[in-house]
Amino acid sequence: MSIEARHITKHFGAFAVLKDVSLHVATGELIALLGPSGSGKTTLLRIISGLEVPDQGSGQILLHDEDVTNRHVSMRRVGFVFQHYALFRHMTVFKNVAFGLQVRPRKLRPTKRQIREKVHELLKLVQLEWLAERYPAQLSGGQRQRIALARALAIEPKVLLLDEPFGALDAKTRQELRRWLRRLHSELNVTSVLVTHDQEEALEVADRVVITNAGRIEQVGTPEEVFHHPANEFVMNFVGHVNVFHGRVEGDRAFLGPLEVEYSGQPQTIAQPARGLVRPYDLDIDRQANGKSGFSATVQHVNAAGPHVKIDLLADSGEPVHVELTQERFRTLRLTLGESVFVCPREINVFLGGQR
Amino acid sequence: MFQRKSPGTWQTANRPVLATTEPTLIRYLLAGVAMLFVTLFLLAPLAAVFAQAFSEGIAVYWAALRDADTLASLHLTLMTAAIAVPLNLVFGVAASWSIAKFEFLGKSLLTTLIDLPFAVSPVISGIIYVLFFGLHGYLGPWLAAHNIEIIFAVPGIVLATVFVTFPFIARELIPLMQAQGTEEEEAALSLGAGGWQTFLRVTLPNIKWGLLYGVILCNARAMGEFGAVSVISGHIRGLTNTVPLHVEILYNEYNFVGAFAVASLLTILALITLVVKSFAEWKFKQELHAIRM
Amino acid sequence: MNIVLKQRSILPGFGLTLGFTLAYLSVIALIPLFGLFLRTAELTWGQFWATVTDARVLAAYRLSFGASLIAATVNVLFGAIVAWVLVRYRFPGRRVVDALIDLPFALPTAVAGISLTAVYAHTGWIGQYLQPLNIKVAFAPLGVVVALTFIGLPFVVRTLQPVLEDVDPEVEEAAANLGASRPQAIWRVILPELWPVLLTGFALAFARALGEYGSIVFISGNMPMRTEIVPLLMVMKLEQFDYAGATAIAVVMLLASFTLLLAINLLQWWSGQRHSGLGS
Numbered sequence: 001m002s003i004e005a006r007h008i009t010k011h012f013g014a015f016a017v018l019k020d021v022s023l024h025v026a027t028g029e030l031i032a033l034l035g036p037s038g039s040g041k042t043t044l045l046r047i048i049s050g051l052e053v054p055d056q057g058s059g060q061i062l063l064h065d066e067d068v069t070n071r072h073v074s075m076r077r078v079g080f081v082f083q084h085y086a087l088f089r090h091m092t093v094f095k096n097v098a099f100g101l102q103v104r105p106r107k108l109r110p111t112k113r114q115i116r117e118k119v120h121e122l123l124k125l126v127q128l129e130w131l132a133e134r135y136p137a138q139l140s141g142g143q144r145q146r147i148a149l150a151r152a153l154a155i156e157p158k159v160l161l162l163d164e165p166f167g168a169l170d171a172k173t174r175q176e177l178r179r180w181l182r183r184l185h186s187e188l189n190v191t192s193v194l195v196t197h198d199q200e201e202a203l204e205v206a207d208r209v210v211i212t213n214a215g216r217i218e219q220v221g222t223p224e225e226v227f228h229h230p231a232n233e234f235v236m237n238f239v240g241h242v243n244v245f246h247g248r249v250e251g252d253r254a255f256l257g258p259l260e261v262e263y264s265g266q267p268q269t270i271a272q273p274a275r276g277l278v279r280p281y282d283l284d285i286d287r288q289a290n291g292k293s294g295f296s297a298t299v300q301h302v303n304a305a306g307p308h309v310k311i312d313l314l315a316d317s318g319e320p321v322h323v324e325l326t327q328e329r330f331r332t333l334r335l336t337l338g339e340s341v342f343v344c345p346r347e348i349n350v351f352l353g354g355q356r
Numbered sequence: 357m358f359q360r361k362s363p364g365t366w367q368t369a370n371r372p373v374l375a376t377t378e379p380t381l382i383r384y385l386l387a388g389v390a391m392l393f394v395t396l397f398l399l400a401p402l403a404a405v406f407a408q409a410f411s412e413g414i415a416v417y418w419a420a421l422r423d424a425d426t427l428a429s430l431h432l433t434l435m436t437a438a439i440a441v442p443l444n445l446v447f448g449v450a451a452s453w454s455i456a457k458f459e460f461l462g463k464s465l466l467t468t469l470i471d472l473p474f475a476v477s478p479v480i481s482g483i484i485y486v487l488f489f490g491l492h493g494y495l496g497p498w499l500a501a502h503n504i505e506i507i508f509a510v511p512g513i514v515l516a517t518v519f520v521t522f523p524f525i526a527r528e529l530i531p532l533m534q535a536q537g538t539e540e541e542e543a544a545l546s547l548g549a550g551g552w553q554t555f556l557r558v559t560l561p562n563i564k565w566g567l568l569y570g571v572i573l574c575n576a577r578a579m580g581e582f583g584a585v586s587v588i589s590g591h592i593r594g595l596t597n598t599v600p601l602h603v604e605i606l607y608n609e610y611n612f613v614g615a616f617a618v619a620s621l622l623t624i625l626a627l628i629t630l631v632v633k634s635f636a637e638w639k640f641k642q643e644l645h646a647i648r649m
Numbered sequence: 650m651n652i653v654l655k656q657r658s659i660l661p662g663f664g665l666t667l668g669f670t671l672a673y674l675s676v677i678a679l680i681p682l683f684g685l686f687l688r689t690a691e692l693t694w695g696q697f698w699a700t701v702t703d704a705r706v707l708a709a710y711r712l713s714f715g716a717s718l719i720a721a722t723v724n725v726l727f728g729a730i731v732a733w734v735l736v737r738y739r740f741p742g743r744r745v746v747d748a749l750i751d752l753p754f755a756l757p758t759a760v761a762g763i764s765l766t767a768v769y770a771h772t773g774w775i776g777q778y779l780q781p782l783n784i785k786v787a788f789a790p791l792g793v794v795v796a797l798t799f800i801g802l803p804f805v806v807r808t809l810q811p812v813l814e815d816v817d818p819e820v821e822e823a824a825a826n827l828g829a830s831r832p833q834a835i836w837r838v839i840l841p842e843l844w845p846v847l848l849t850g851f852a853l854a855f856a857r858a859l860g861e862y863g864s865i866v867f868i869s870g871n872m873p874m875r876t877e878i879v880p881l882l883m884v885m886k887l888e889q890f891d892y893a894g895a896t897a898i899a900v901v902m903l904l905a906s907f908t909l910l911l912a913i914n915l916l917q918w919w920s921g922q923r924h925s926g927l928g929s
Contacts, residue, residue, distance in 0.1 A: 049826060050375070050826075051374070051375050051822050051825075051826065052374070053374065072375075072825075073374075073375045073822070073825045073826055074375070074825045074826070074827075074828050074829060074830060075828075077828070078826065079826075080822070080823070080826040082819045082822070082823060084817070084819060086817065086819035086820045086822065086823040087820075087823075088820060088823075088824075088838055088841075089842075090841040090842060091841075099824070099827055099829070099837070100827035100828050100829075103824075103827065103828055103829040103830070103833045103837065104828060148823075151823075151827065152826075152827075154827070155827055155828055375821060375822045375824075375825035375826065375834075376818045376821045376822060376825075377737070378831055379831070382831075383738060386730055386733065386734055386738075387734045387738055387740060389727070389730050390727070390730050390731040390733075390734040390735075391734075391746070393727045393730070393731060394731060394746055394749065394750075396775065397795075397798060397799050397802060398749050398750070398752050398753075398799070398802070399749070400768045400774055400775060401761060401764040401765050401767075401768050401799065402749075402752060402756075402764070404764040404765075404767045404768045404773070404774065405760060405764045408764070408767055446669075447669070447670065447673045449666075450665075450666040450667075450669045450670050450673075451666070451670040451673075451674075453662060453666045454662075454663060454666040454667040454670055455670075457658070457660050457663075458655065458656070458658055458660070458663050458667075459655065459656040459658075460654060460655040460656070460663075460667070461654050461655070466670070466671075466674075468910065468914060469674060469678070469679070470674070471910065472678055472682075472910075473678070474856070474857070475856055475860075475906040475907065475909065475910040476682075476860065476903065476906055477859065477860025477861070477862065477879075477880050477883075477899075477902055477906070478860060478862055478863070478880075479860070479862045479880040479883050479884055479899075480685070480860070480880075480883070480899045480902060480903060483685065483883060483887060483895055483896070483899055484681035484682055484684060484685050485681060486887060486892075487681070487684050487685055487688055487892060487896065488680075488681050488684050490892075492890065492892055493892075494684060515677075518677055519677050519678060519681075522673075522677060522678070538658070538660060541660055542659060542660070545659055545660070545661075551660075551661035551662055554660075554661075555662075573754065573755075576754070576755045577754075579757070580755075580756070580757025580758070580759075580760070581757070582757060582758045582759040582862070582863035583758070583860075583861075583862035583863050583880065586862075586863075586884070587884060587887060599757075600757045600758075600759040600760070600863070601759075603757075603759050603760065603763065604759055604867075607763050607867065612767075615763060616763065616764075616767075619757075619759070619760040619763060619764070622756070622757045622759075622760050623756060623760055625755075626752065626755035626756040626757070626760075627755075629755040630748045630749070630751055630752065630755055631748070633748070633751060633755070634744070634747075634748040
């Protein structure tokens with residue numbers, strides 16, 4: 001079941017949350033909407049589900065090529081998982097999951113036995129069958145969210161929408177549920193959209209990632225694409241860590257803080273403000289320049305816990321710089337605190353124009 | 357498996373209805389019913405007071421208000437409130453301090469006891485004092501021997517008013533102070549403040565709107581109490597008549613304009629109470645909200 | 650279990666404030682109330698029973714309890730709608746209406762009594778339209794119901810409002826998302842959250858109505874066996890210096906009030922309990 005949003009615009013009062021946004025999700029895909037808070041990702045999800053309506057006269061929502069823009073949320077058969085679970089607190093887990101089946105019009109309502117079987121099947125799927133008679137208040141956060149998912153799946157939704165489903169959970173539970181969701185998705189293969197502001201979560205779980213910012217979509221691509229080939233400065237800045245060097249481009253040279261590099265784009269006859277973005281692992285540390293372009297800096301702090309060694313330095317020109325080295329390289333270098341070293345970039349992305 | 361056959365749409369014009377509200381028609385219907393109910397039961401009697409009071413013109417209205425007995429009743433009512441409200445203010449603050457800031461055995465029983473006057477008929481509130489201080493009461497003979505008048509006199513009226521109104525302030529303050537906890541007071545004490553200083557500089561500013569809210573309610577009830585005061589006052593014109601009792605006397609003498617004119621004073625007081633209350637409530641919610649941040 | 654009289658605290662003033670509270674409460678309320686119960690001990694059981702089951706008193710119980718019950722029910726039904734409209738809808742004048750709900754708290758009962766009488770008498774604004782329908786409100790049992798409805802309205806609305814405000818919109822959205830129609834969402838998801846408070850509001854309005862005196866004496870007409878309420882009977886006995894009689898009836902009413910107070914406390918405990926993680 002595919003999802004298509006066409007030219008969606010949405011204002012809350014005078015504030016534009018979504019500005020002419022279009023998105024296509026293919027059948028069976030798991031897409032993550034990733035962006036800072038206020039970027040409009042949740043609103044887009046709510047519009048797809050029918051919980052929110054786009055501005056009058058703007059846009060269309062199509063589910064499996066059928067226009068559902070004017071269809072009430074209760075008629076869309078879209079599974080929705082809320083950030084704060086939204087479980088019915090006066091109902092047991094069983095009744096929560098059964099709710100979607102019990103509210104069907106009498107003619108379409110399954111028999112009591114069918115409902116019971118279906119609910120137990122779903123509880124087994126989320127591995128919480130033993131909690132059927134508990135109340136939501138008696139469950140842990142992770143359990144509640146799995147019940148919320150089972151409840152959403154009970155209506156056999158055509159698509160599944162998850163609004164920051166793990167946002168209220170602790171780091172370890174998030175990790176577990178993330179993997180579990182991935183497995184569940186490959187098992188059920190239901191078209192899913194996940195909203196998150198956690199890039200790690202988006203990159204790990206999704207087939208494709210949609211980066212949103214200020215009511216627009218900045219880039220759509222596989223996790224690898226958005227990480228290694230960011231479409232613009234925002235994406236590069238938002239996904240993964242970067243060092244930012246401010247400066248200008250003049251002719252085919254870029255002068256960025258302590259760095260001077262070749263500018264590979266269109267040469268600029270008039271000097272343009274520019275920024276150079278470098279991933280911490282794209283910076284190398286050495287004792288001498290060895291003819292490479294780079295700058296000298298002082299080692300200020302070393303964190304060797306983890307797969308990479310994180311090193312904070314202060315460039316002689318005053319900028320703080322973060323570098324990630326492999327353990328091996330770090331051991332070879334034998335860096336000491338306060339030592340003056342030479343830092344050189346392997347890859348730098350230069351973006352022209354005013355500050356965004 | 358369970359396919360929904362014809363996906364219907366509920367929509368007005370071409371916009372679907374949001375999940376958290378009702379179709380427009382139902383909304384208007386419900387709002388209409390609510391407004392009709394409020395009009396019949398609240399607005400109509402409110403308007404009727406003034407319509408009746410001015411039914412024979414403003415001159416008659418003024419005359420009724422400037423009657424000596426009316427002024428005497430007004431004096432008594434103001435005096436009663438001036439005694440009862442401060443007394444209950446002290447009680448309210450003391451009770452809520454002990455209940456909200458400490459954990460002790462029997463706390464919930466005490467809280468329930470404070471609500472007692474709400475559960476007791478005002479008439480019974482009057483009766484208990486008559487039984488105690490009346491001529492045939494426990495202390496009656498002794499009081500008579502010493503020429504102390506309580507029943508059918510001002511002290512009795514004040515006592516009954518105090519009884520009926522003592523929960524109001526405590527009731528507003530207890531939940532507020534409970535929600536605020538004891539951290540700020542503990543911080544003040546650790547910084548070297550004394551008990552009184554802590555209360556005046558830390559606790560009081562935090563509860564001032566809740567306090568005002570309680571005082572307003574307490575005052576409105578103190579000035580308007582009828583049942584308890586009626587039992588205890590003896591209805592002596594010009595002496596033990598409060599304003600509400602004076603309204604009754606005028607009404608029973610078929611002086612309707614007079615009764616409603618005096619009643620309009622109490623109604624204006626009630627309206628002022630509502631305005632101040634709304635304001636205090638708004639501030640009070642901010643006080644509460646500030647805690648939840 | 651270890652019984653702790655008072656948990657240690659560094660805050661000062663516990664002894665002073667609790668001592669004052671208990672002393673004040675005792676002098677103002679507890680001792681006088683105790684005196685009331687003591688008074689009934691002067692009656693033999695037979696006398697007591699004869700007083701409280703006198704035909705006229707029985708008729709008054711019927712009216713007081715019956716009218717209070719009807720009024721509280723009307724208040725729950727319409728109070729729920731009023732609270733819903735005030736919490737959920739935005740319309741001009743909403744704040745004014747919201748403030749007006751407290752009028753019965755602020756308006757002296759005597760004033761309410763005479764103005765309701767004026768409005769619902771057969772010549773009154775509303776009474777004149779009821780007269781042709783042969784509905785008599787003022788000076789009839791129905792008048793008692795009307796006055797008690799007026800008195801009880803804020804109890805229901807004010808109990809309900811904060812709970813309605815707290816209903817999480819996500820829960821309603823979840824219900825709609827799972828295919829529930831709006832009536833289904835209200836009936837199956839919202840109402841179950843409200844039952845305890847609806848009952849609490851009902852009990853509060855009922856308790857208040859049972860004891861009401863000021864507004865009723867004007868609108869009811871006070872006809873023996875027909876429109877006499879229990880508090881009025883107490884006043885009459887007192888005026889005839891029948892202290893024992895007044896006391897006996899007062900004790901019966903007090904017991905009813907205390908039972909209600911207990912019920913209200915249990916209800917509030919219940920509604921607090923439901924959402925705070927049973928047993929975990």
